[in-house]
Amino acid sequence: MSRIVMNQLTHPQRVRLLYKTxxxxxxxxxxxxxALGDNYVRDEFRRHLTCNPMEAQLFMTEWARYASTITQQLGIRGKPKGELGEQIDPDAVDMLKDDQVVQLYELMLAAKGLGDDTSTVNDIRGK
Known part of the structure; x- marks a missing residue:
């Protein structure tokens, strides 16, 4: 979509477009x-409905970057061209709030298919 058209959209329209994309x-x-990704996206977009403008800008930037990364990894035909995802920058993790670290940890457990009450340190480390 051209930059001119994007600038004409309201903030809610841009959010909806990114969400659907x-x-x-x-x-x-x-x-x-x-299934995991769709549920996580829905939850995150709902959670940020009432965030302040600065958080909204950061939220949109990061999710647009995610969309760009997924587009590159899936290619034109929408099939994975290799490994999906990317490593999280340790400096970025250090900047997260406590509740965000917990959320990231829970996402990791869900991605690895581990139950909350059955995971151990060795499970998390992949041993």
């Missing part, structure tokens, strides 16, 4: 990743 991109993911 991400869900569309998730169609190219394996079924279990798609």
């Amino acid at each position: 991400i869900l569309r991109l998730h169609r190219g993911l394996p079924a279990e990743l798609r």
